[in-house]
Amino acid sequence: MAAELPRWGVTAWLPTVVTAPPATRARALAALRSGPRRGPDGGRPFAVPLGLHFEGPFLAPERRGAHPVEHLRAPDPSLVADEGWTRQSGVALVTLAPEQPRALDVVRDLVDAGVMVSAGHSSASAEEATAAIDAGVTAVTHLFNAMGPLHHRDPGLAGVALSDERVRVGAIADGLHLHPATVALAARALGDRLCLVTDAVAALGMPAGRVPLGVLEAFATEDGVRLADGTLAGSDLSLDRAVRNLMAFAGVSLPAAVAAVTASPAALLGLDDRGVIRAGAAADLALLDAGGGVVATVVGGRIAFDRRTSSPDDGIRRRV
8 A cells, every 4th residue: 555655645644453453453563563565666665654543442332433343442551551552663643532431541641652642433522522632632533523513502522623722633525524515614713733634445546346444344436435334434535636625625725735634744743854845854745736636756755656657557446
């Protein structure tokens, strides 16, 4: 996947491990530590994994979405310690439901270990969400999805995400997870706190059909990636398309839309050498045309993708 992501303008990413057995997380950390193998196209550079995102297993069962219920767990500081969830070991971000018992203990332990914590898949009240931010939560995972609805007398996690300047907020701008008008609302409320995310699964770049999703099976259709019961199960959204959608849905400029996939997520991860163009920063660049289409992607000063010399049939098959 890291070898293919540059064709959509991605230079660095957080591979996401959804709710799964402990052995799956261990394998993912081992794969991260082993580093990339040689690419399929002559050794072009890969999009750089900056650490893993564990989305689960500490999620609210009633907000689990496509996460398998049998692998959900109550927040447990001993599990975090036993599995070695630290920034140094390769865990960059953890999404959890902060209203659950002992969740704030886990938040504090993760923050002490250098891991960023995001609130998501949650039924948290506004008070519980604020307490989580006080404890160290600095992000919210896919705004409005898998969380309580925004109500004028009960704003919940969504209301706190829109109003608390201490958190950066992820949103899936595919027109399916969020209505275009909702994307526009979020963009206006969040400003430079908005982080576009794709929530992309193995359907990205592939034809419609069956999609393996851990222990589950999903299907990619024109109506999104869904489980057999219709539950949304990620997306096939590419990052450059998310940028173009933000421009179209919210009327923001190309530079502002690009900032939502560069400067804002870099700031969330505490990285001062990414999301900026200056001497000493990482030489990771995506060259876009005026409409936000990817012309070329540079990773570590080397060309990882150039559409002027690449055939549409190179690498994996891309969906239109």
